[in-house]
Amino acid sequence: NAGVTQTPKFQVLKTGQSMTLQCAQDMNHEYMSWYRQDPGMGLRLIHYSVGAGITDQGEVPNGYNVSRSTTEDFPLRLLSAAPSQTSVYFCASSRRPGTGVSEQYFGPGTRLTVT
Amino acid sequence: GQSLEQPSEVTAVEGAIVQINCTYQTSGFYGLSWYQQHDGGAPTFLSYNALDGLEETGRFSSFLSRSDSYGYLLLQELQMKDSASYFCAWSDFNKFYFGSGTKLNVKP
Numbered sequence: 001n002a003g004v005t006q007t008p009k010f011q012v013l014k015t016g017q018s019m020t021l022q023c024a025q026d027m028n029h030e031y032m033s034w035y036r037q038d039p040g041m042g043l044r045l046i047h048y049s050v051g052a053g054i055t056d057q058g059e060v061p062n063g064y065n066v067s068r069s070t071t072e073d074f075p076l077r078l079l080s081a082a083p084s085q086t087s088v089y090f091c092a093s094s095r096r097p098g099t100g101v102s103e104q105y106f107g108p109g110t111r112l113t114v115t
Numbered sequence: 116g117q118s119l120e121q122p123s124e125v126t127a128v129e130g131a132i133v134q135i136n137c138t139y140q141t142s143g144f145y146g147l148s149w150y151q152q153h154d155g156g157a158p159t160f161l162s163y164n165a166l167d168g169l170e171e172t173g174r175f176s177s178f179l180s181r182s183d184s185y186g187y188l189l190l191q192e193l194q195m196k197d198s199a200s201y202f203c204a205w206s207d208f209n210k211f212y213f214g215s216g217t218k219l220n221v222k223p
Contacts, residue, residue: 033211042202042215043158050209058210090157098145098208101165106157 002026006091006107013081013114021076021110023091031096032074033058033104034066036087043090049074050096081114088112117141119214121203126220127193135188135217137203147179147186148211150202158202162188193221 007022025032033048045058049068063085065077074093078085088111094104118140127133137147146165150158164170164179164186176189190197200216 035213043204043213045210045212048210056209059212096208097206097211101163102146102148102206102211103160103163104148104150104158104211106159108157 004091004093004105004107006089006110008110009108010111011113013078013112015081015083015114017081019078019081021078021089021091021112023074023076023107024072025074025091025093025105026072027093027105028071029093029095029105030071031102032068032091032093034064034074034076035090035092036060036085037090037109038087046076046089078112083114086112086114117205117212119203119205119212121201121214121217123215124218124220126222129193129195129221129223131193132189132191133193133219135190135201135203135219137186137188137214139184139186139203139205139214141205141207141212143207144181144184145206145208147177148204148206149175149177149188150204150213151199152202152216153199161201190219195221195223197221 004025034046035043047066049055091107092104121137148163149161152158162177179186198221202216204213
C-alpha cells in the first residue's frame with residue numbers, strides 16, 4: 001500500500017499562474033480532504049469530499065477548486081495563484097467522519113511558493 | 116461559531132509526564148482526535164475519543180469529557196523523539212477541524 005500520495009513535493013509559481021496539486025489514495029476511503037498549513041499554524045480545511053462526485057467547501061475555499069471523479073483521486077486546483085496561497089498543502093483520506101474511529105492518513109505535503 | 120483552544124507551547128523533561136489540554140466549542144460534535152507532527156513532516160494519528168473517558172495506546176493516553184467540552188493528551192515517559200507539535204481535532208459527520216497546535220519541547 002502506498003497510502004496517500006501527493007505530487008509535486010515542491011512548486012514555485014508566479015502570481016496569476018494556475019496549477020493542479022495531485023492526490024491519490026489506495027485505501028478505498030470514502031472521505032478525502034485538502035488542508036493548508038501556514039508556518040507555526042494549524043491545519044485549515046480547504047475542501048473535502050465524502051465520496052466520488054460529492055465535494056463541499058471547508059473553512060478557506062476561496063481561490064481553490066476540487067473535483068472527485070473517482071474514489072482514489074482528489075485533485076486541488078489553484079485558479080490564479082496569489083502570494084497569500086504560499087503554504088504547505090496536505091491531502092488526507094479516511095473513513096467518513098462519524099463512522100467510528102476516523103483516523104486520517106496524510107500525504108507527505110506539497111510546499112508551494114507564489115512569487 | 117466553532118473553535119478549538121490548546122496551549123501554544125509546553126516544555127518538559129525527558130522521562131516526565133506531560134498533559135496537553137484542548138477545549139472546544141462547536142455544534143454537531145462527534146469525536147476528538149489527536150495528531151503528532153514533527154518539523155517538516157506530515158501529521159500522524161495518535162488517538163481518538165468519541166465517548167467520555169480515557170483511551171490508552173502505549174505511552175499515550177487521551178481523555179474526553181463531552182459535558183465539559185474538554186479533552187487532553189497525556190504523554191508518559193517522555194523521550195527526546197516526542198519533541199513535536201500536537202494537534203487536537205474535532206469531527207462532526209462531515210469534516211475535521213484542527214486546533215492551532217501545541218509545540219512540545221522535551222529537554223534532557
